[in-house]
Amino acid sequence: MKNLSKLMLFCGIVAMLWIPDMAEAQRLRHGGGSSRGGAMSRPAGNRSINGGAHRSPSRPSNLQNRNFSNNRSQTNNFRNQNNRNSNVRNTNNRNNNTRVSNIKSNNRTGNNNRINIDNSTNINVNRNVRRNVNRRSTVVIRNPRPYNRPPYRYGGFSFYCYRPYFYHPFVPYYWGPVWHPWGFFIASLAATAIVISIENEKYHYDQGVFYQENNGGYTVVEAPSGATVKTIPSGSEQVVINETTNNYYYGGTYYEKSDDGYTVVPPTSGSVVTNLPEGAEEVKVGDQTYVKYGDTYYQPVQVDGKNKYEVADVQDADQ
């Protein structure tokens, strides 16, 4: 009997590891019967919604006795069960690359081509390439202000925001003809471009856009965190961080004003911006739809009746 309870405890622990959210979920645990059952496979041509009910052969006899009349033989039932459970286990290991959404979204090149034509320059935008070394400008800085709203929890993470979720569809925004999204390639830079070196990487900066030289031309890259520029374009908006600090936001990049000019900084959680650039993508996180740009999740919110995006702070759920 001890061995049996040990086995059941082990099965319980294994089930918990498989389905970690079970304790808070609106469903019970399943698959326990399989660990005590025999081999099963679904009979061909069975159109039952769940392959037919199964009972474990290892149930204590006092619980087996009340077997109501059932034409389906027990052995058939048992054969059904194992196959089913092995299926479940296989699908859990499913490779994410098979996701149809991803495949389709990566193939959506139409928009990119249209941008090129509008800008009447050469080109080929590959926004999936983030080739620069310094990638810290979309990693969120945690806001020291305490959150009073419970987080949205999904897959072991908590998504904290100050404002309530308010969905509005994401439409990429363009900051004028000289602004370009990540991955945009041009053959030559404007005369106004300046050179900036950060962590031994050379960048070219022109009117709110950072480029790196490659393939005989220049590709737009994510703004390197820590880069300081003298000026940012006039279309930038001020983002309130706290009583004493404002950030400047332009083309998906956040800047902090200093004596030398404007320094690229990562977004701070709780900041609210009006527009997000091409390259950001709507993504379903459990039941909610966020917009993801680089490593930052933006929650759609409404402020004073206007559609905006708030930088979400994503933390491990157990913190």
Place this chain on the structure above:
Amino acid sequence: MKKLILAIYLILPLSSFAQESDIDSVAVFILDHMSAVIGDMESCRYKLSTSSDIPSAKVKYSKEYTDNEVFMQGPDKMLVHQKGHKGHRGFFYNGEFFTHYSYSENNYTTVHAPDDIITMIDSMNYNYGVEFPAADFFYPTFTDDLLTHFDTLVYLGTKYVNGKDCFHIAASNQEQSVQIWIANDAMNLPVKFLITNKEKALAPQYEATFSDWEINPDLPATIFEFTPPPGARLIAILPKPH
């Protein structure tokens, strides 16, 4: 004397089992019968109204409601139409693809799905956190799962719930307690269930009520196919990290 020792030897294992768990064979019998009826269905349709306690800053939990209409066609077709605190949504499964469509947001996400309903439900819940209303009852091993994961499974008598005479069954372990009401009629289908999370403060609850059961309705295959409405956007879905 020998006989007495033999008798004790035989009784001992039974009594030690009784101390470890409290399983009522009447409850098991009723659950098995309900599972058998569900297992014999080739298609079904039902409505499900749910209420759940959602964490809320000022009142600890707020009670939120959702109405679902569920269509199933064995072995590999399912449609869930849901309206409630998570917005207006549809889950379409045609045996090959699973689509989550948000009527409120007019966006959808489509993924490959396993080729039978239960495996699909498991897979979508595991990979993407999609909750299917009352999916528990459709697991072929429902009774065994309860027996495995709960120490107590008892029959609490007949009760009158939602205009029906019902069998009242309760299961309990350290983390959860579950109460199930099963119709005491020809079909023995579930009428209501309640899950209480005992580990959290104020024990939040999830309650669901079945209605309008239809057994083996003739469902047109087209309803399980998703066609994007005009202007609907295809978006990515974030898999749950494991």
